[in-house]
Amino acid sequence: MAKAMREPTFWILTALVDQARHGYGIIQQAAILSDGSVRLQAGTLYAALDRLAAEGLVVVDHDETVDGRERRYYRLTKGGVLALQDETERLARNATTASRQLATRRNLGEATA
Numbered sequence: 448m449a450k451a452m453r454e455p456t457f458w459i460l461t462a463l464v465d466q467a468r469h470g471y472g473i474i475q476q477a478a479i480l481s482d483g484s485v486r487l488q489a490g491t492l493y494a495a496l497d498r499l500a501a502e503g504l505v506v507v508d509h510d511e512t513v514d515g516r517e518r519r520y521y522r523l524t525k526g527g528v529l530a531l532q533d534e535t536e537r538l539a540r541n542a543t544t545a546s547r548q549l550a551t552r553r554n555l556g557e558a559t560a
Contacts, residue, residue: 452534458485459495460504460523460531467508467522470496496521504530 452460455477462468462476473496474487487495499505504527508520523531 451537452530455485455487455491455495456499457531457534459487459492459499460527460534463505463521463523463527464531467520469518469520473521499527502526 458477458481459473461480462473468476470489470492474489474492477485477487496505500507500521503524505521506524508522510517510519512518
């Protein structure tokens, strides 16, 4: 069984599913996709990107200069896609199990408060 992924890692990988993004773009997309529940800080993000790159889950796609500032774009690797799929399946299994347990409680007439 795979180790549970940290929530920021989950949202970083999720933010990279559809396209390569630079750091600020990842921060924005993670906030949008998580309905604002995840607010990545730059230091946390870049440390995580370094770790994810070392693990082979993301790679640098390209660099560009905008208004005199360097932007580094990251993209998901095939390994990153597989890791995200595995985590998504793990979370779905957990949610299914919890939902089943909650339904059993309701069926037994247990108080929910």
